[in-house]
Amino acid sequence: MTDATLLLSDEECKTHYMSVWGDTVEFKEFLIALAIGIAFGIVCSDGALVYLKTYHADLSKGGLMGTALMIGAIGSIIAGVIGAMLFKPKRIISEENLVLSTADIAQELNLNLQEEAELLKTAPDDIICEMKQLGIYQLFSGEKEQAI
Numbered sequence: 001m002t003d004a005t006l007l008l009s010d011e012e013c014k015t016h017y018m019s020v021w022g023d024t025v026e027f028k029e030f031l032i033a034l035a036i037g038i039a040f041g042i043v044c045s046d047g048a049l050v051y052l053k054t055y056h057a058d059l060s061k062g063g064l065m066g067t068a069l070m071i072g073a074i075g076s077i078i079a080g081v082i083g084a085m086l087f088k089p090k091r092i093i094s095e096e097n098l099v100l101s102t103a104d105i106a107q108e109l110n111l112n113l114q115e116e117a118e119l120l121k122t123a124p125d126d127i128i129c130e131m132k133q134l135g136i137y138q139l140f141s142g143e144k145e146q147a148i
Helices: 029-054 061-086 100-106 111-122 125-132 135-139
Strands: 003-007 017-020 023-026 093-096
Touching: 017 029, 017 135, 023 029, 029 061, 125 135
Parallel strands: none
Antiparallel strands: 003 093, 017 023
16 A cells, blocks of 8 residues: 655664654653753753842742743743754655555545445535545545545
8 A cells, every 4th residue: 555665774773762752762862852951941940040039039939939930941942942953853754656545545444435425415515625625525425436
């Protein structure tokens, strides 16, 4: 069905990967990005606290701590952006000669195309319009065999 190839260099084959929140990352780069995030968060938070105590001593303790915490969180977000710029994706997925027929898609999704065509007869016009815009209306309506 699909002629997808995963291109990895020899060096990347030896690299250790891990899964974090549904994403695959290199362990070493994850640790570096984590360290950058911790450092930026602490430096921004502590720096903001020192600044606020020095120049805005009239703020309440809760106001000082809350503002410092918010600035620390902003520092962590900035660290996340820096980490994303430093560590680019290393794998390239290339799909060539991808040809799927209506029968292939129906089999993969366990669809009964006759039932789908019947349901489309009573579907609202906005759904039909959206399906046509996405190029999937003919797949479900059974009007003609189509290669995607």
